[in-house]
Amino acid sequence: MGLPTPYDLTPLSQSLIPPELASAFNIFPEPHRTPLDVNRASQNTLSNLRSQLNAFSSFNFKSLNDTTGQKHDTMVVELEEEEEEDDRTEAMDGDGSGSGSEARKLRRIDSEEADSALKTENSMDDPSSAAARTLKRPRLVWTPQLHKRFVDVVGHLGIKNAVPKTIMQWMNVEGLTRENVASHLQKYRLYLKRKQGLSSEGPSASDQLFASTPLPQSLHESGGGCGSGIFGMPIPVPYHYPATAAGGMMPMPAYGHMGIQMVNDYAHNNNNNNNHHHQQASMNSNQNGYHGNVAYGHMFQQRELEWE
DNA sequence: AGCCCAATAT
DNA sequence: GATATTGGGC
Numbered sequence: 001m002g003l004p005t006p007y008d009l010t011p012l013s014q015s016l017i018p019p020e021l022a023s024a025f026n027i028f029p030e031p032h033r034t035p036l037d038v039n040r041a042s043q044n045t046l047s048n049l050r051s052q053l054n055a056f057s058s059f060n061f062k063s064l065n066d067t068t069g070q071k072h073d074t075m076v077v078e079l080e081e082e083e084e085e086d087d088r089t090e091a092m093d094g095d096g097s098g099s100g101s102e103a104r105k106l107r108r109i110d111s112e113e114a115d116s117a118l119k120t121e122n123s124m125d126d127p128s129s130a131a132a133r134t135l136k137r138p139r140l141v142w143t144p145q146l147h148k149r150f151v152d153v154v155g156h157l158g159i160k161n162a163v164p165k166t167i168m169q170w171m172n173v174e175g176l177t178r179e180n181v182a183s184h185l186q187k188y189r190l191y192l193k194r195k196q197g198l199s200s201e202g203p204s205a206s207d208q209l210f211a212s213t214p215l216p217q218s219l220h221e222s223g224g225g226c227g228s229g230i231f232g233m234p235i236p237v238p239y240h241y242p243a244t245a246a247g248g249m250m251p252m253p254a255y256g257h258m259g260i261q262m263v264n265d266y267a268h269n270n271n272n273n274n275n276h277h278h279q280q281a282s283m284n285s286n287q288n289g290y291h292g293n294v295a296y297g298h299m300f301q302q303r304e305l306e307w308e
Numbered sequence: 309a310g311c312c313c314a315a316t317a318t
Numbered sequence: 319g320a321t322a323t324t325g326g327g328c
Contacts, residue, residue, distance in 0.1 A: 139318090139321055163311060163312095164311075165309095165310070179322070179323080180322085183322060189313090190313095
């Protein structure tokens with residue numbers, strides 16, 4: 001009680017120096033924290049607080065924990081054995097329950113709350129940090145906003161520097177992985193190759209995704225110092241991953257309204273679009289949730305997306 | 309370690 | 319169809 005909610009806190013991914021300054025001195029954005037990292041940090045804080053306060057009372061901190069993020073807590077705890085098969089069989093089991101061998105797993109589900117309440121005392125830092133890396137993330141959806149950011153970064157790093165890791169760092173999007181970028185970059189390169197190779201052709205209807213985003217004029221190769229080409233354009237302000245999208249509308253900071261959109265599970269309430277002129281929202285989703293995979297190709301026709 | 313690319317999986 | 323994963327070469 002009296003502690004700020006997660007929404008009141010300055011995001012850990014928040015840059016502490018102006019982007020332009022960072023750019024001028026060639027300072028890369030900090031490695032981003034995933035929601036799980038944040039969660040771990042808060043768990044640590046709570047543990048410390050508890051050990052200090054325990055001397056005075058037997059206050060129940062569980063409720064505090066629960067406000068942080070239900071789903072994530074669950075997943076952190078659940079991760080101890082990183083077996084994919086388990087999850088599947090769990091899900092498949094459904095009502096069957098005939099196989100007695102699943103008892104162990106059921107126990108784990110039932111005692112989740114108890115676990116999260118108890119686990120915090122002895123260091124649960126290890127499992128959760130492992131979770132942040134091991135846990136299978138939901139599919140990344142390359143929204144026009146994200147793609148724009150991607151293109152901008154690629155365009156302003158030289159050809160030389162436009163590699164997955166660097167791009168990822170400069171995009172500074174919470175939860176974005178090198179693999180995400182690598183995959184997208186691969187497709188993007190194919191698109192570029194196709195486009196410049198067959199310049200006589202009309203716009204090939206296939207890749208509407210990239211077709212609309214303006215190409216970075218000349219991929220000049222800002223040499224090693226990288227001190228040259230980078231001025232004049234806006235540099236990453238961190239995107240925010242909608243960590244608790246499942247919980248409802250989150251109050252969003254002025255520039256924080258463009259997180260990664262995930263296709264399933266717990267991220268679906270961020271229908272944050274400026275694109276009112278598309279029927280996208282009505283086709284594949286109900287009031288506030290996406291169902292399964294959604295075709296986003298047509299969204300890439302949108303232009304004029306800002307950094308903020 | 310990380311990049312690249314094609315093939316393939318989900 | 320969009321994205322993820324894998325595997326081999328570098």
